[in-house]
Amino acid sequence: MNLLDTLLRCVATLVVFLVLPLVVGQTEHKVMAHMQGRLGPMYAGGFHGWAQLVADGVKFAQKEDVVPSGADRRIFQLAPAVALLPYLLVLLAIPVGPGGFVGQAIDAGIFFVLAVMGIGVLGSLMAGWASANKFSLLGGLRTAAQLMSYELPMLLAAASVAMAAGTVSLPGIVDAFHWWWIPWQTIGAFVFFTAGLAELQRPPFDMPVADSEIIFGAYTEYTGLRFALFLLSEYAGIVVVSGLTTVLFLGGWHGPFSDSLGWLWTLLKTFALAFVVIWLRVTYPRLREDQLMRFAWTVLIPLALAQLALTGIIKVAIS
Amino acid sequence: MKWQPVAADPAVGSGYFDAYAAVGLLVVVGVVFVAVAFTANRLLRPVVHSPEKLLAYECGVDPVGEGWAHTQIRYYVYAFLYVIFAVDAIYLFPWATVFAAAGYGAATLVEMFVFIGFLAVGLLYAWKKGVLEWT
Amino acid sequence: MSTLLAAAGSLEPAVRSFLSPTGQEIVFLLVGIAVLGAAVVSVTTKQLVHAALWLVVTLGGLAVEFLLLTAEFIAWVQVLIYLGSVVVLVLFGLMLTRAPIGRSPDADSGNRWVALAVALAAAGTLVTLVVDAFRTSWIDLSPGAGSTEATGTYLFRYWVLPFEALSVLLLAALVGAIVLSRNGKGRIPRPRPGKLRTPVRSVTAASKER
């Protein structure tokens, strides 16, 4: 085992983990602003406020670290790291280009990714409980309820792709991809992407952090760097969900000239999906809690089951 | 990767353990990143004590009571439902990797449909009993 | 059956020494000690939510142990099901009921000595069983033997009937959960925030009379 090589890959993953969410965040600033007829940040960095999030990061790093007196100190301080690190791990396993252009190929790819992403919830739950704040607790409970409802359609949709490819390894799935998978797996893609959006608690599924009623949910009491880590985990989550949808449903690096420019295709598709995430946020109002639950259990899960049946039948028919 | 029933060759194992060693290393890298960030924060940040700042935030007024309030218990049923369905969904993955291989085919597909069918019946039951209603 | 045997490794007596452990064995041992420690803290801590969180450490450590034993599939199932849903379920339940920050004086059970005795008995039985079953046989860990594909092969070649029985069991659990959450007849009389306590019909009827 080449330790240096592995270390380099890990550091590269960390760099990607720190850069891509910032790019998505800046895109969100600008895209959301223009969709609302505004300009967004214009000053930081000179040209159209490109350095706004860097400036935000510098500001967050200098801020005081306030832990409420009633809070459970240790858990309160640990929660942001628990919420953040799973996304870093997931990023390692997402293949970018053909021929081993991946942080680290893991055989049980889908499984690894879904399992590790599930740990992130614990961060929100810990934050919600340890803050000693009613709104935080409510936010934590809503987070738990929402994630439990949406994890399932996500699992089922991912299983559908695993069926189509006959493997659970992420590079294996992209290798097995054919263009006609896109129509074949449309329902699965829709379910996976929507459930992923709900897992991230992004609008219109942002009931757990609904700012107009429970302030900021589990993150209400957080300030400074710890708050920044929660935000970073949200944007890293966008990158991860978009990347996973790309890899599982949109064929990852497949596209014209994919031998040399495969990684570019993956990035392009990921960013297109990240744009859709932002676009949905700007367009739709927040779903109510009962609508959220009903959507997951009576729309997404039956759809995912139907997709499973379709995948199974077609797969057996063609083999 | 094809699974091969080969035993007792340490060389085969290197790929698997390497992959998870990389994951472990990334955990270390991530923890170091967080530690460095907080050390920098500790050096840069001001510390100004005031008891008001440490109060729980309740829209600007002094907090009432304690940090816990009674909430609806209804959603707990879905937590149960989720755990049961998740256990179910897990079985889809090993099935997904083998069902189209030679020697399984339609029979395995039917087996899985029976399995999913039972759970679909469960979901229908829940639906019918009004568990999946929220208003 | 040959694949099964091959996966289980040779059951021959050990030819290797325990005195020159490999890296994986050392890690396995260290993680095992950490898991044991976390488990002990989890049952002895006086703070309810801390106990649940130490349970997370314990179960996560077990997942790492599974990984080290090349049981890849089981390891991630452990994370997905136990960390992702069972612990979340426990935390959810704790928060919904009452889990104050700080010590809970009533967290101590009077049955602790009985529980300790049962736990020790169970552990003793398991250890005896495992030691007796494997003696000094050396199982070579071949990565891939615990992969998803291998698990699928076993499951759908040899264990189809238990698998189908499992679906019935899960259905029973589902129905049980639903039945338990309702008190006998009809729906739970749930208080509905934001709605009038008086039936809506009488209100409209009153307005019609007027």
Add this chain to the structure above:
Amino acid sequence: MPIPGSGLAKGLAVTLRTMTRRSVTAQYPDVQPVLPPRSRGVIALLEENCTVCMLCARECPDWCIYIDSHKETLPAADPNARARTRNVLDRFAIDFSLCMYCGICIEVCPFDALFWSPEFEYAETDILELTHERERLREWMWTVPAPPAHDPAAEEPKEIAMARKAADKLAAAAAAAEEGDA
């Protein structure tokens, strides 16, 4: 019967279309805004016109006008007449941290001592600085724009009409006197 989801698609189309359009944001500190006429920025005081009648302070809905005055006795010009008293303004201040820019003070001022000025850049870091004393209020007078011209078709202002009438009458009387002399 609309296709299900067409509303959702329409929503997406609206936001996408808005994104392609030019934004309407005014880049304020770089580009000064073009203010409409009669913008309510700050209230200016023409001290010379103030008679300390206190109407503005009394009508102010949030009591943000502070007026102090004292009476001054003017010696009578004519020994038979009574000495006259006059109000002298000591303090006139408006607390713009309270003011809600309703403009009632300006409306009720019977002697045109208060005016709207369009200046709005008087933010302070200390809330006490937002109480503008009379010197500051007098300074704002220089920023009060000239009143807009009357509509050409409008009726003549009453003051001018009356003045003209008086002047005409005087002129007519003068003309009659001249004729009588002649």
